[in-house]
Amino acid sequence: MIRRPPRSTLFPYTTLFRSGKVVHRSEEQQHYFNTPFQLSLAPPGQNGQVLSDSPEAADTSHFNVRDGDLILVGTDGLFDNMPDSMIVAELSKLKDFNADSIQRTANSIALQARRLAFDANYMSPFALRARENGIDAIGGKPDDITVLLATVAM
Numbered sequence: 001m002i003r004r005p006p007r008s009t010l011f012p013y014t015t016l017f018r019s020g021k022v023v024h025r026s027e028e029q030q031h032y033f034n035t036p037f038q039l040s041l042a043p044p045g046q047n048g049q050v051l052s053d054s055p056e057a058a059d060t061s062h063f064n065v066r067d068g069d070l071i072l073v074g075t076d077g078l079f080d081n082m083p084d085s086m087i088v089a090e091l092s093k094l095k096d097f098n099a100d101s102i103q104r105t106a107n108s109i110a111l112q113a114r115r116l117a118f119d120a121n122y123m124s125p126f127a128l129r130a131r132e133n134g135i136d137a138i139g140g141k142p143d144d145i146t147v148l149l150a151t152v153a154m
Helices: 082-090 098-115 125-132
Strands: 013-017 021-025 030-031 070-074 146-149
Touching: 013 082, 021 146, 070 082, 082 098, 098 146
Parallel strands: none
Antiparallel strands: 013 021, 013 070, 070 146
């Protein structure tokens, strides 16, 4: 079981990759488009005036893992800028599951997301979701980008 905090906290998404495919993905937790849950306490006198979500609002995920599975945990800055297909392509290059190789792969994914975040002509996953919500957007979405990558060894 993985209990994950709401989207805007440190690690909003958990994705399980097996044999080059996404087999599990946690869901975004948003009040509405581009308004993620906020793990926070409202400042004194601001209750009800700002969005504030408690840890109890976090989703809980249950899924089985197998030897060799890859678990990627990252912030919205990663997934707003890189579609799963690009992440899978990068993960497919990982042939050796030692710590150095995993770290290099995580670094490479984070750097690609950062580059795309500042590409004004890129049709990012965030821009596609914005268009689905009636917002004419193009380009990446600059944001914090954190990537944790682990392999399951049983």
